Amino acid sequence: MTGRKTLLAFRTQSALLLLLMLFAGALFAQAIEPLPFKxxxxxxxxxxxxxxxxxxVCQNENLADSNADLARDLRREVFEQMxxxxNDAQIKQYLVDRYSDFVLYDPPVKPGTWLLWFGPLLILLAGATVVVITVRKRSRAGAPAESTDSASINEEDDW
Amino acid sequence: MNRLLPFFGFLLLVALLGFGIWWNTQHDQREVPSPLINKPAPAFALPTLDAPDNTVSKASMLGKPYLINVFASWCVACGEEHPVLMSEASQLGVPLVGYNYKDAPDEAKAWLEKHGNPYSLIIVDREGRTAIDFGVYGAPESFLVDSKGVIRYKRIGPLTPAVIEKELKPAIAVLAKEVQP
Structure with a gap:
């Protein structure tokens, strides 16, 4: 009799546990909100x-990863527009119109972002120019002095 | 001279670092400039908090400038901003329109009862749909809309007495001058 009771209790418990686990699954599913894709x-x-x-809201996260309230709203918006x-360009434009180019992780190439896109190239060119000038100067000044004037070589080695 | 060159280079980098630090104290990195400034405000039709059957639309608001203030009872920074609105709202010279953002109406009402109501009108956007059109990404935000329905100024974050004096009041003064002639 008691054995049956414990078995029953055990069964109810496991049923409850199962139910809880199911609910936990539901909660998790809600957190990632599956969208009804075709x-x-x-x-x-x-x-x-x-x-x-x-x-x-959390500016170093993208819309796909973020769990912020606004990100959820914007995901829904993107989904509904799809x-x-x-098309993708239209959806991006829709968001740019409201939130500026900042919503795009890839900044578009336009006059305002030229410095951003080509700035590194400019710095590289400036560096290359400096290197070329220095090399030319040294080869011009260094060629006759190389063997005789050791003091100037020492001075250059200092830095 | 050649010996000092690296030192000057170092000084230049220090100056750049100093400039960067100074720049960051002057600018909020989280602030995204709105592309909507000097563009027509998006069309909206939203119910009021007091009477959900009444809707207020952009068309019905045309003719007079007004200041929209996005707030919610769950928004902590709105609580910080609220006393400022309470004391300044009557001196702005334009009506202050509350924009209750993604909030439960009951909680919004309770919140206003507790902290006071500086708004002459409150519109409710429970889903936050219209807020997307306004480019709202975090309360509190404020939009100054002119009599033609064009957004003239936007503040992201709480309005402080300093911001009101330096930015908002001059912007309102410009609108007042436009109306007179």
């Missing part, structure tokens, strides 16, 4: 697109 290609496109967009048949 097919796998659409889901891949969505993932790719949201990865290129910045979450404005459903409405808009």
């Amino acid at each position: 097919n796998h290609t659409e889901e891949v496109r969505f993932q790719h697109l949201t990865r290129e967009l910045r979450c404005l 459903q409405a048949g808009k």
